[in-house]
Amino acid sequence: MSAICLDISDLSAVLPNGQRVLRSVSLAVQPGEVRALVGESGAGKTMIGKAVLGVLPSSVRVVAGDIRLEGEDLGKLPPKARRTLIGARTALIPQDPLTALNPSRRIGSQMTDRLVRILGWNGQKADTRIRQLLDEVQIRDPERVLKSYPHELSGGMRQRVLIAAAFAAEPRLIVADEPTTALDVTVQKQILRLIVQLQREHGTAILFVTHDLGVVAKISQKVSVLYAGKVVEEADTAALFAAPQHPYTRALMAATPRYTDPFASLKPVDEAVLAGLASEIAAADQAWKRPHG
């Protein structure tokens, strides 16, 4: 048993047309660590999260590399054992709280169901646990919330419920897939603060997918910067912000709008940087030998 919570090595995935969407991705998350995955849309951040959780779209095929969850190689487990392991040790805080709860079931039954059915807890214990977590995410009237249908709650409330549900089963790893993008700005801050607070209290490792460098700086210890499914830079958060090594990382930082100068025009990523990236990726693809099968 290694101490590493999540260990992805050389993970490559392709679309049916042979195009690589993940290019030999390697990253390791230590227990209790927050690892941010940054990149623009389509960089493969979400894809990595889905691969870890075993819910890649059926068109995407993993062709090389492996994912180890607390030392267990997910690719080598039979499907049923893999599902059980993922279900017990991981959880997702989704991007869109509006569609992530079943609209026709009450919040309470949705939350306890998982503890009872998957982890085999008794109803009483599950109920106590859920209430405790609703308290931790600062929901003041758990009675009403548990009896509500999802559409009766606001977006922020739903995201709190989902955070509580994610932490309820004490997973070792939570994948947070842009958990604040669908919320409005004032709520975003509270939700981020909650995630960080619960993460510290429970000692859960988080793979935090985001495109927001400001969020990265606030919550993560380590960062992987992705471009076109390739990790272009990986560093401690503090080090990355102090001295970004890769030109793309520097360009991304330059492109972030600043509050100090709200009227400055937005800078797109420099052409030269993109050209450099393109050749870097072409070289990587050249060097990569597609495994047979």
Next chain:
Amino acid sequence: MDEGRTPRRGISPRLWLAGGWLMLALLAAIFAPLVAPQDPLAQDLMLERLPPFWMNGAEPGYWLGTDSLGRDLLSRLIFGGRIAFIVAFAAAIAACMVGSTLGLVAGYFGGWADRIISRIVDVWMAFPPVLFAILLVAVLGTGLSSVILAIAIIDWTRFCRVIRAETMGQSRMDYVENARIAGYGRIGIMLREVLPNVVPSIVALLSLEMGIAVIVEAILSFVNLSISTDDPTWGGIIAEGRLSIHQAWWVLVFPLITLILTVLSFSQFGEALKTRFDPVLR
């Protein structure tokens, strides 16, 4: 998004009217021997073609008049309702069971299951339904059960297509993915997570299908392919009324009104039920 419960709407007038008519027709059909003023089969040539009660020459006890054999029209409509409702419920439920199950499987599992089921539906729908029904009854023989079977065999595709599309939409929602991450089995997710969300559509379709079954049964008895010529059916009465339209228009008009009201009520009832069943619209 609104915080808290939206006040629940009362029963809409639409639901009242549609439900009221259906309830009235259903009760009359169930208690037909008690409710019907006359024997629906009793012929009396002395009483032929009596007009409805508000016209000159009407006889008390024959509210909607009589047909060319002197049989009481109201009693025949009430007894005809029995067959109409039996066919409506049995055929619609049978079509619903088959169609919804296949639609759910096709929509949720996709891939080969979906391809096979969808092709069968396409082929099925290439046949004009009424011709298909007449053909089936000709093959199966006339009688109540073959009419029910024929309607179910033809109309399961209606459920299958709609439920497949609904299921596909629901299956793409994040809550289904969440359930997969949590470790639920696929069939468990289909039944526990997806099915409750397509139930409103199933209910609406079921009610709509009952209306359609009533029409198809009427068409079949209109062309003399339904139950037997003795038992009164709405379609049969319409067929007879057509022959004597110049002498006794009421024999044609009243069964038509009954049929239209019933079919309309079924579809309106279905729509109203859908809104009530849906937790988001409710």
